[in-house]
Amino acid sequence: MNYMDDKAARKAIIDIGQRMYVRGFVAANDGNISVRVGDNEIWATPTGVSKGYMKKKMLVKVDLDGNVLEGTYRPSSELKMHLRAYRENDALRSVCHAHPPVCTSFAVAGIPLESPILAEAVITLGDVPVAPYAELGTEAVPEAIAPYCRTHNGVLLGNHGAVTWAEDAYDAYYRLESMEHYAKILLITGKILGAQNQFSEEQVARLLAMRGKFGVTQGGTPRRG
Numbered sequence: 001m002n003y004m005d006d007k008a009a010r011k012a013i014i015d016i017g018q019r020m021y022v023r024g025f026v027a028a029n030d031g032n033i034s035v036r037v038g039d040n041e042i043w044a045t046p047t048g049v050s051k052g053y054m055k056k057k058m059l060v061k062v063d064l065d066g067n068v069l070e071g072t073y074r075p076s077s078e079l080k081m082h083l084r085a086y087r088e089n090d091a092l093r094s095v096c097h098a099h100p101p102v103c104t105s106f107a108v109a110g111i112p113l114e115s116p117i118l119a120e121a122v123i124t125l126g127d128v129p130v131a132p133y134a135e136l137g138t139e140a141v142p143e144a145i146a147p148y149c150r151t152h153n154g155v156l157l158g159n160h161g162a163v164t165w166a167e168d169a170y171d172a173y174y175r176l177e178s179m180e181h182y183a184k185i186l187l188i189t190g191k192i193l194g195a196q197n198q199f200s201e202e203q204v205a206r207l208l209a210m211r212g213k214f215g216v217t218q219g220g221t222p223r224r225g
Contacts, residue, residue: 002093003036003037003038003093004035004037004093004169005037006037006043006061009035009037009043009169010043010056010059011056012035012094012169012170013033013034013035013043013044013045013054013059013169014054014055014056014059016033016096016169016170016173017031017033017045017051017052017054018051018052018054019173020033020051020052020096020098020173020176021050021051021052021053022052023100023177023180024100024101025098025099025100025176025180026050026051026052026098026099027099028050029047029048029049029050029051030051030098030099030161031045031051031096031097031098031099031161032044032045032076032078032079032082032097033045033051033094033095033096033097033169033173034079034082034094034095035093035094035169036086036092036093036094037061040063040064041061041062041063041069042061042062042063042064042082042083042086043059043060043061044059044060044061044062044075044076044079044082045058045059045060045075045076046058046059046060046071046073046074046075046076047073047074047075047076047077048074049073051098057071057072058071058073059071059073060073060074060075062075062079062083064083064086064087065083066079066080066083077136077137078097078136078137078141080137080139080141080142081095081097081141081142081145081163082095082097083142084142084143084145084146084149085142085145085149085163085165088146088149088150089149089150089165091167091217092149092165092166092167093166093167093168093169093172094165094166094167094168094169094170094171094172094173095163095164095165095172096163096164096165096172096173096175096176097157097161097162097163098161098162098176099160099161099162100161100162100176100179100180100183101180102180102183102184102187103156103161103162103179103180103183104156104160104161104162105183105187106130106156106183106186106187107130107156107157107158107159107160107161107162108158108159110130110158111130112127112128112129112130112156113125113127113128113156113179113182113183113186114127114128114129114220114222114223114225115186115190115196115198115222115223115224115225116198116199116203116204116207116222116223116224117185117186117189117196117197117198117199118182118185119199119207120178121178121181121182121185121222122199122204122207122208122222123207123208123210123211123214123216123219124153124175124178124214124216124219125152125153125154125175125178125179125182125219125220126152126153126208126219126220126221126222127152127220127221127222127223128152128154128155128156128162128179128182128220129148129152129155129156129220130155130156130157130158131144131145131148131155131156131157131158132144132158133157133158133159133160134157134158134160136160141157144157144158145157145163149165150218151218151219151220152218152219152220153165153166153175153216153218153219154175154176154179162176162179162180164176164179167217198224198225199222199224200224201224204221204222204224208221
């Protein structure tokens, strides 16, 4: 099993947190990031700290049960969601959760991201379902995402935000960027322009067959509407 070392993982978390903050994917102390560095070791962001102003000393190392192994800060209560993703899919190495405005708007409206209109979105995401609303900090949150951890690359969290995962820390974050970009295009074409030229089923099939060339090992299938 290939894992990032501690130094690289902590650097990645700080870097990704700053990117999230600068792009407006999080407000105040929202969001959380984790990177798996061993069979039973995960570095994660602390609770109550802005992702744009984190320091490495603030990060927390936990095991798959959420027990703190290193660090003096407390992990977020939403860490349960990250740990469930790792338990459901042993290939995952990172999980990113944030509240990108357009993705979150779709999540609040209960509308999945699933129209086949962008080649890149079909390949890297496929479709992005909406997981049922779950009360923050409860076991209902990890239960809500569990069905998708082996089949999709991320989900919208009902009335909450978005979460992505990948076999690499930066890939997990890039999927979050891709998801927000996809949501913006869907919003503009579907609700403002009122027109979408969707791919045919044959075109979608050819794009899905290209996933392996881009290192994409899973992802949903978009639906023509």
